[in-house]
């Protein structure tokens with residue numbers, strides 16, 4: 001592994017229009033107000049808050065709001081990478097992934113391939129045609145694979161952002177049959193929670209990393225905080241019991257934090273109003289520290 005020298009720059013995304021409960025838009029602001037991400041980093045590894053993007057409380061329709069945020073975010077992740085930073089996107093709901101990885105794909109270039117490890121209790125691989133809720137945070141992975149509304153699939157660059165063989169999901173335990181069928185037919189590798197329990201997070205994560213690096217020029221990690229067991233992350237809109245252990249996810253991130261091929265990360269779906277005793281906020285602090293300094 002070549003060593004990462006990029007400073008980590010946080011981009012807060014105040015968007016909840018993709019979720020059933022929109023209050024996760026307050027996630028970045030609350031983390032900042034609590035000073036939760038202060039004092040992380042050292043002389044070699046810098047963490048700084050960069051900027052927030054927000055639409056305010058009164059969007060037009062949700063599709064246009066999510067598309068606008070995604071376009072703006074894609075521009076930001078692209079710019080940060082060009083300037084030599086490693087973006088860490090803090091959601092907001094998971095629909096921001098459409099923007100994050102579109103910008104990273106633009107940075108890598110037309111003919112390059114981007115790998116992605118998607119850590120989530122869910123598959124987020126619906127379209128409006130299959131989603132039971134029509135919540136857009138249940139669709140971003142399908143969009144990145146080129147399926148869904150053109151206003152989501154054509155952000156930053158016209159091509160598909162991800163090839164199915166360059167993607168892995170880890171920690172999945174709640175999904176609908178249509179999205180599972182879509183991923184199966186695409187040939188995306190899904191590590192269900194059951195497999196993680198049998199083989200251990202470390203083995204699964206190492207394999208996933210090899211998988212997404214095999215044919216790509218760089219990769220990212222999209223971490224939906226609901227992948228982690230609700231005992232350590234109660235502050236989410238769609239909790240599912242029997243999740244990943246916090247310390248195993250922290251260990252996985254520590255392992256790759258200095259990997260030069262790891263271009264960007266995101267941590268999404270934190271809803272501070274559903275948190276208990278700041279448990280989730282503290283978990284996010286630990287995850288961020290692992291990303292920056294291990």
Ligand SMILES: NC(=[NH2+])NCCC[C@H](N)C(=O)O
Nearest residue numbers: 094122131133135137138238
């Ligand atoms: N990013 C998330 N938390 N997604 C939850 C999605 C839940 C469900 N599959 C839906 O589409 O509504």
Ligand SMILES: [Mn+2]
Nearest residue numbers: 121122224226
């Ligand atoms: Mn989820």
Ligand SMILES: [Mn+2]
Nearest residue numbers: 094120124224
């Ligand atoms: Mn998700």
